[in-house]
Amino acid sequence: MDLFGGIEAGGTKFVCVAGSGPDDIRMEERFPTTSPVETIGKMVAFFQHAEKKLGKKFVSFGVASFGPVDLDTSSPTFGFITSTPKPGWKNTDLIGPLRKTFGVPVGFDTDVNGAAIGEGMWGAGKGLKHFIYITIGTGIGGGAVVDGKPLHGLIHPEMGHMLLPHDWDRDPFEGHCPYHGDCFEGMASGPALKARWGVSADGLPANHSAWDLEADYIASALQNLIAVLSPQRLILGGGVMQQEQLFPLIRGKLLEKMNNYFQSPAILNRMAEYVVPPGLGNQAGMLGALAMARNEIEK
Numbered sequence: 001m002d003l004f005g006g007i008e009a010g011g012t013k014f015v016c017v018a019g020s021g022p023d024d025i026r027m028e029e030r031f032p033t034t035s036p037v038e039t040i041g042k043m044v045a046f047f048q049h050a051e052k053k054l055g056k057k058f059v060s061f062g063v064a065s066f067g068p069v070d071l072d073t074s075s076p077t078f079g080f081i082t083s084t085p086k087p088g089w090k091n092t093d094l095i096g097p098l099r100k101t102f103g104v105p106v107g108f109d110t111d112v113n114g115a116a117i118g119e120g121m122w123g124a125g126k127g128l129k130h131f132i133y134i135t136i137g138t139g140i141g142g143g144a145v146v147d148g149k150p151l152h153g154l155i156h157p158e159m160g161h162m163l164l165p166h167d168w169d170r171d172p173f174e175g176h177c178p179y180h181g182d183c184f185e186g187m188a189s190g191p192a193l194k195a196r197w198g199v200s201a202d203g204l205p206a207n208h209s210a211w212d213l214e215a216d217y218i219a220s221a222l223q224n225l226i227a228v229l230s231p232q233r234l235i236l237g238g239g240v241m242q243q244e245q246l247f248p249l250i251r252g253k254l255l256e257k258m259n260n261y262f263q264s265p266a267i268l269n270r271m272a273e274y275v276v277p278p279g280l281g282n283q284a285g286m287l288g289a290l291a292m293a294r295n296e297i298e299k
């Protein structure tokens with residue numbers, strides 16, 4: 001089997017993996033995201049070491065990155081992280097060093113599009129042409145696969161920044177997004193939960209009223225996504241979604257909000273298969289990068 005390289009480039013950590021799929025991970029390394037020079041240096045060094053150790057050349061790479069990123073293949077800054085507030089990372093070329101060192105194709109996309117591509121190849125999106133992957137963690141992001149391809153649009157979707165109804169009587173929290181206050185991410189990300197309740201999201205008990213409110217915001221966001229993109233499935237991952245009690249709460253609220261408007265058996269009769277956790281669990285990100293690498297040579 002050919003050797004592929006995948007990079008899940010996160011704002012907190014980078015995960016580098018060499019292999020060809022979920023059943024063939026030959027080497028893996030993770031390190032914290034520090035300065036671009038140090039972090040990209042470690043990434044390149046890992047893959048050089050992997051080629052020596054495995055005695056094989058990489059045929060392609062896939063980079064699934066935190067953003068905002070430039071996905072326009074005709075742009076001189078394709079493959080760059082662009083306007084991030086993360087210190088030192090503005091206008092950073094992530095794919096140039098891999099191209100120069102290894103001389104093979106390098107696929108590039110957002111972290112969430114990457115995870116969606118991986119879920120489509122091996123996980124909960126397998127066999128579907130239209131689906132959405134959403135991560136609810138430190139931030140909230142979503143990747144949409146439409147007609148079998150990740151949706152890019154003008155820049156790329158930023159589903160975490162959609163605006164949702166805010167019942168101020170029930171929830172006086174003003175929101176945590178520095179740009180919009182009470183957008184989806186501002187209300188429902190891990191840091192938003194911590195700011196609202198004064199307790200880290202992973203420390204909130206399963207029966208806390210926080211989760212009912214959380215499910216309400218997520219269900220509103222999902223109804224919006226269904227109304228706009230008509231996905232065949234919604235896959236919800238990320239740290240906050242480790243709270244498994246959220247799934248039935250979200251499904252119930254979503255049905256209530258939709259009020260029988262969207263007439264499909266997939267929604268009306270099979271909700272448990274419509275809103276689901278990732279099939280690849282917490283490996284969706286790194287396997288997604290590997291799936292992107294495979295797509296590069298299968299194009």
Ligand SMILES: Nc1ncnc2c1ncn2[C@@H]1O[C@H](COP(=O)(O)OP(=O)(O)OP(=O)(O)O)[C@@H](O)[C@H]1O
Pocket residue numbers: 010011012135136137138139140189190191200201202203238239240241242243
């Ligand atoms: N079991 C849990 N229950 C609830 N919240 C959790 C749980 N585990 C992690 N979190 C919350 O999820 C957030 C971290 O998200 P995640 O684990 O997806 O990492 P991340 O990669 O930093 O996030 P992002 O996907 O935004 O880059 C933190 O705010 C944390 O409090």
Ligand SMILES: [Zn+2]
Pocket residue numbers: 160161177178179180181183184185186
């Ligand atoms: Zn926002």
